[in-house]
Amino acid sequence: METNETKNLNRLKELTALYFTTLKPAEDNSQKQIAQIKVLNYFELGCLITDLLKLCILALEHDMHNVEKKRSDSINVGLVLETVLSIFPLDEMEFLGFAGEIVRE
Secondary structure, three states: OOOHHHHHHHHHHHHHHHHOOOEEEOOOOOOOEEEOOOOOOHHHHHHHHHHHHHHHHHHHHOOHHHOOOOHHHOOOHHHHHHHHHHHOOHHHHHHHHHHHHHHHO
């Protein structure tokens, strides 16, 4: 008969396999993890990177008037937010909820 601790450990291992999906182990067997950002093509990747840089510049300068009003220089906040949302570890957060329930049992 399994002890409660063994059952909990096995359940946590199952949940980890199901929900820890945002980070993948690096192929070089190091302790590093990889989070992937999915983009349509190099152009979208370039737009994302430049928008992130522009957003950082604005945050550092605290002055919106220094950024040109041209459409090509505007920040695509939607793309930045979509990217952040795509790498947000929601599955892992769900796992933490389950782990909390197991601990409280």
